[in-house]
Amino acid sequence: MSSDARTQPGADPFTERTPRVVAARKLTRRAERDKTGRFLAEGANAVEAALAHGKVHELFVAERASTQHVALVARARELGVRVSAITDRAAEGLSETVTPQGIVAVCELLDRPLAGMLGTDAKLVAVLVDVADPGNAGTVIRVADAAGADAVILAGESVDPHNGKCVRAAAGSLFHLPIARVRDIGEALTACTDAGLVTRAAHGYAEEQLDTIDLTVPTAWVFGNEAHGLPSDVLDAVDSAVRIPLYGKAESLNLATAAAVCVYASAMAARRG
Numbered sequence: 435m436s437s438d439a440r441t442q443p444g445a446d447p448f449t450e451r452t453p454r455v456v457a458a459r460k461l462t463r464r465a466e467r468d469k470t471g472r473f474l475a476e477g478a479n480a481v482e483a484a485l486a487h488g489k490v491h492e493l494f495v496a497e498r499a500s501t502q503h504v505a506l507v508a509r510a511r512e513l514g515v516r517v518s519a520i521t522d523r524a525a526e527g528l529s530e531t532v533t534p535q536g537i538v539a540v541c542e543l544l545d546r547p548l549a550g551m552l553g554t555d556a557k558l559v560a561v562l563v564d565v566a567d568p569g570n571a572g573t574v575i576r577v578a579d580a581a582g583a584d585a586v587i588l589a590g591e592s593v594d595p596h597n598g599k600c601v602r603a604a605a606g607s608l609f610h611l612p613i614a615r616v617r618d619i620g621e622a623l624t625a626c627t628d629a630g631l632v633t634r635a636a637h638g639y640a641e642e643q644l645d646t647i648d649l650t651v652p653t654a655w656v657f658g659n660e661a662h663g664l665p666s667d668v669l670d671a672v673d674s675a676v677r678i679p680l681y682g683k684a685e686s687l688n689l690a691t692a693a694a695v696c697v698y699a700s701a702m703a704a705r706r707g
Contacts (some may be wrong), residue, residue: 473596483606499536579607597681625656640675649703
């Protein structure tokens with residue numbers, strides 16, 4: 435039976451024990467993603483972006499999702515993507531959410547080598563250093579995409595951007611702009627400097643404030659770990675550290691919010707300029 439036949443009425447859908455579903459389920463683990471070069475993108479937003487801008491190897495669709503997302507399934511077939519019907523239980527196994535959406539794409543990893551990724555025409559880049567929470571990383575990727583950034587770099591011990599929670603938080607943006615992973619934080623900062631970007635660290639104790647600096651210059655914003663912020667050696671290595679002024683009584687902003695403020699401040703200043 436062909437894979438397309440399995441999406442037709444009366445065909446037996448794949449179960450959680452079907453070998454291809456079992457193999458896809460393993461992609462929820464980082465080691466398996468790195469080994470195979472593939473990851474899972476769940477949900478209509480992610481699947482639509484994957485079909486438009488990524489490389490999709492297979493699309494798994496539960497019955498309910500196949501009726502809700504007819505156009506996506508049709509588009510996958512047009513592109514020659516294998517479409518496989520699955521049971522609800524199989525969909526639960528492929529999902530890392532409480533309420534699975536029932537549509538999951540097996541995609542090729544998106545990150546690319548840092549070398550040569552940033553051209554001299556780059557204007558705005560977000561650098562995440564040791565960011566641990568995949569939801570935060572995905573949100574920053576989404577913000578960077580919305581602000582028209584040129585790239586996102588995940589440096590040091592930052593989370594894998596292909597993590598399921600990160601993919602969902604990015605809401606399709608993971609497929610829209612260049613993503614790089616690099617263990618060496620210094621290498622990430624040097625790549626930004628070589629591309630003509632000013633490196634600015636978002637730091638709550640910095641002397642300079644966001645509302646007093648020139649935001650029109652090409653900038654790489656550097657954001658640190660949710661709990662510990664940026665290491666002292668990174669703060670010493672960047673061109674400057676900048677804090678977001680707090681006009682009310684809140685003690686601080688969380689990582690994703692701070693990133694949104696900084697990245698959008700630069701994006702809007704550049705367009706005004």
